[in-house]
Amino acid sequence: MLKVGLTGGYATGKTFVAHELERLGCHVLYADRLGHLVLEPGGEAYAPALEAFGPAILNGDGSINRKKLGEMVFGSPERLDQLTGFVHPAVFRLEERFEREFADADPNGISVYEAAILIETGRYTRFDRLIVTTCSPEVQIARGMKRDGLSREEVIQRLSRQLPFEEKKKHAQFVIDTSGEKADAVRQTGEVFAQLKRIASATPT
Numbered sequence: 366m367l368k369v370g371l372t373g374g375y376a377t378g379k380t381f382v383a384h385e386l387e388r389l390g391c392h393v394l395y396a397d398r399l400g401h402l403v404l405e406p407g408g409e410a411y412a413p414a415l416e417a418f419g420p421a422i423l424n425g426d427g428s429i430n431r432k433k434l435g436e437m438v439f440g441s442p443e444r445l446d447q448l449t450g451f452v453h454p455a456v457f458r459l460e461e462r463f464e465r466e467f468a469d470a471d472p473n474g475i476s477v478y479e480a481a482i483l484i485e486t487g488r489y490t491r492f493d494r495l496i497v498t499t500c501s502p503e504v505q506i507a508r509g510m511k512r513d514g515l516s517r518e519e520v521i522q523r524l525s526r527q528l529p530f531e532e533k534k535k536h537a538q539f540v541i542d543t544s545g546e547k548a549d550a551v552r553q554t555g556e557v558f559a560q561l562k563r564i565a566s567a568t569p570t
Contacts, residue, residue, distance in 0.1 A: 366464070366467060366468040366471065366472060366473070366474050366475070366476055366565070366568075367474070367475045367476070367493050367494065367561060367564055367565035367568055368464065368476050368478070368491070368492045368493050368494075369391075369475060369476065369477045369478070369492055369493065369494045369495070369496060369561060370477075370478050370480070370483045370488075370489050370491075370492035370494070370495045370496070371383055371386070371477050371478065371479045371480075371483075371495075371496045371498070372479070372480055372481065372482070372483040372484060372489070372495070372496075372497055372498075372533070373481075373497050373498030373499060373533070374498075374499065374505065374524070374527050374528075374530060374533070375481075375505065375509060375520075375523050375524060375527060376500075376505045376506075376508035376509040376512060376520075377498040377499050377500045377505060377543060378498050378500060378508075378541075378543030378550060379479055379481075379498040380395075380479065381543065381547075381550065382496070382498050382541055382543070382550065382554050383395065383477060383479040385550075385551055385554040385555075386475075386477050386554060386558060387477075389554075389555065389558045390474075390475075390558075391474070391475045391476070391477045391558070391561075392463075392467040392471065392474055392475065392476045392477065393476075393477045393478075393479060394460055394463055394464075394476065394477070394478045394479065395479050395480075396456065396460075396478065396479060396480035396481070399456045399459050399460060400452060400456055401431075402459060403452060403455040403456055403459060404429050404431070404434075404452065405428065405429075406427055406428060408455070409451075409455035409458065409459070410451050410452045410455040411429065413451040414429060414434065414448065414451070414452075415429075417447055417448070417451075418434060418437055418444075418448075421433065421437075422434045422437065434448070460478060463476075464476050464478075473565055473566055473568070474565065475558075475561050475562070475565050477496075478492070483495070484528060484532075484533050484536055485528055489536055493564075493568075494538045494539065494561065494564070495536055495537045495538055495539070496537060496538070496539040496540075496541060496557060497530075497533045497534060497536075497537035497539070497540050497541075498540075498541050498542075498543055499530050499533075499534075499540060499541070499542050499543070499544075500542060500543045500544040501544045502524070504543075504544050505520070505524065506520045506521065506524075509523065509524075539557045539560070541553045541554060541557060
């Protein structure tokens with residue numbers, strides 16, 4: 366199975382591209398969804414989170430209230446490190462488990478892992494290919510304001526904390542620019558998918 370990483374800057378359309386790759390037949394994993402799964406009751410990170418932060422993080426049904434948990438760690442690097450210390454390893458193990466299942470079911474298929482900071486964490490190196498999404502700064506700002514209800518200044522502040530696109534591009538085999546119409550992003554994604562299919566078909570199982 367060909368393992369592909371998919372990443373990109375804030376509001377550059379990486380989730381849109383992930384959905385399109387999924388529609389085309391890729392096995393897609395979303396880092397955010399895996400983060401939710403490991404914190405659900407029975408998930409690997411549920412008990413450690415409850416032990417570390419106490420019952421105040423729980424909803425009435427016993428599930429973790431992610432907003433309350435976020436408020437507890439916001440502004441506290443120590444508590445955030447504590448949380449990521451057991452959430453991230455749990456996510457990585459769940460990711461690897463799903464990838465094994467995909468490979469068993471579809472040896473010549475393509476698995477895609479969509480995550481925001483693959484390059485920054487160094488995890489991009491575990492993938493056979495890397496796709497980076499990008500768009501113009503003005504489009505990025507407009508999308509961020511519309512999607513997340515932020516001011517222009519807040520979006521610019523977020524962007525200033527991210528790794529510049531030119532740095533991300535150095536590690537990518539494929540770049541998809543989503544600045545234009547959706548149809549153009551769909552076309553580019555289809556072209557990348559066709560290349561990935563050829564690579565996957567030629568990769569020994």
